[in-house]
Amino acid sequence: MSQGFTVHTGRACPLDQANVDTDQIIPKQFLTGVTRTGYGKHLFHDWRYLDLHEQEPNPDFVVNKPEYAGASILLSRENFGCGSSREHAPWALADFGFDVVIATSFADIFYGNCINNQLLPIALSSSQMDALFGAVKANADLEIVVDLPAQTVIAGDLTFSFDILAHHKNNLIKGLDAIGQTLELTSTIEEFEAKQPAWL
């Protein structure tokens, strides 16, 4: 990861439902790739297309609505990203053009996968999400400012602060190579290994 995440300004797409699982975000038939790219066109495949060959967009699915075209912030509800550990889910969201997902809560593995892909997951309270959904549904052109250093989401007259672990924030802002950082601790890892029992 090279470029860091600081302040993001964009419009939001309101995916107003709970328990959006990673099978919905990117179904299994698209997991046969061997690269990290090209998953965006299959994002939300079952909901987004009326046919299997992705020729007929479903006009009723919120992501397809013209007023939300170009949105870079996805709004959702409880337990977003539950299910499979597939990192293809954040790859698909990012490749499609989302930089931020704001939801009531996230599944643990998905949350970590987002952090590792410069996709910022933000959890807000249920009432804050209600307000945000209301504002975006009332005005699809609403510009939302997500300020990671300040840990705030500003949407019109709504201002919310959010929590994020310091090292997650630091890694997102600096775009650090997590493996490179750990490799600097190789001698500490070697010391640990030397103390492990032989039968392991």
Added chain:
Amino acid sequence: MAKTLYDKVWEAHVVDQLGEDSLLYIDRHLIHEVTSPQAFAGLNEKARKVRRPDRTFGTMDHSISTRSLAIDACGPQNALQLKTLATNCEEHGVKLFPVGHQKQGIVHVMGPELGLILPGMTVVCGDSHTATHGAFGALAFGIGTSQVEHVLATQTLKQSKAKSMLINVNGKLAVGITAKDIILAIIGKIGHAGATGHVIEYAGEAIRSLTMEERMTICNMSIEAGAKAGMVAPDDTTFEYVKGREYAPTGSDWDAAVAYWKSLHSEDGATFDTVVELDAADIAPQITWGTNPGQVIGVDAPVPAPEDFSDAVERESARKALAYMGLSAGDKLDAVPVSHVFIGSCTNGRIEDMRAAAFIAKQGKVADTVTAIVVPGSGAVKRQAEEEGLDKIFTDAGFEWRLPGCSMCLGMNDDILQSGDRCASTSNRNFEGRQGRGARTHLVSPAMAAAAALKGRFADVREFQE
């Protein structure tokens, strides 16, 4: 302060403290074709090596055919992924059990079979059902591909400690009730996200009396309650299972290991962030009615109405789920016909699962309206089942007997359902489209699945127990 099992395994693996995070050593890393290619590509781009190929083991399971041993049986894209795994393992010196190898199998079935999983270990895999291995008193959890790359390169992961949850299943199970019913009942009670941010320890008389395979079924579905991991403290049942397996310690190493493993239990007075109590005697054969595993009922209960849920989110989820599943509030599931039956997966693809399903299968024939497949979880399970004549029982009854793999649990191969199909499945996820776009999945135990195959509709397995 009195420690939990989780505390003990965690503390034994902290390499370094990095602010609020710990650098955790990983004892065992299992890999498969779907979530590893990008990790190896990342290593190769930076000319990094696999730090401990001796701690890393690979298998092919997700995207393989269950009808043919040919690597390209499911098309060129699947074949490329499988060949990429083989090349990566060869280049980095990682032991691989490819399609057709006698030790190949679903990663969470073959790992324990080979003795690769030991009590007190930290175990990771790029697969959310890695929680399975917590059955041994290991700390085992699923990771994403970036983390797979991190473990390959460093044999460690940066982790923050989760909260702890104790789930006591008290008393004895009724006749015909299985581990699958216990875990579905637990998820039904605490909800699909009820254990998010927690590591669960399963305890109580009903858990203690389970075999290792049954404990694996329980821990496997911890993720379906949102948990980071699920664990069962090791005991004599655990040690007997591990002893003599290919990668298990031997001789004086075995004695030293067992002495350590006996210390791996939560101490009296240890506190948990959350405690859940269930009475085993209250658990009926479980069956999911909705589109997440928490939407589950006893087979004799009516399908709930959205209005039955006080929580607005659950109410809306129920409404959506009923529409997708083609069910109405008040329906009795034992009147609902099924078109497909799938017996297998990392949840229920072990020899005891095959035996439980065969016990039912020999009592009749698969209904004309049903396609039923049985997919053993590994080559070892397949051979054992065939030695016991279970394959013959299945095929005589009209079930298809397949080659080992993940198969219809997620349908990355050609074992997929069509829109409108309704499946009694022993797998772990009933999400919309999981087994095929528009297909409807009901999660059940192997015995319940076999019973549904014979009846052509869901049935109460307790009717078959005489």
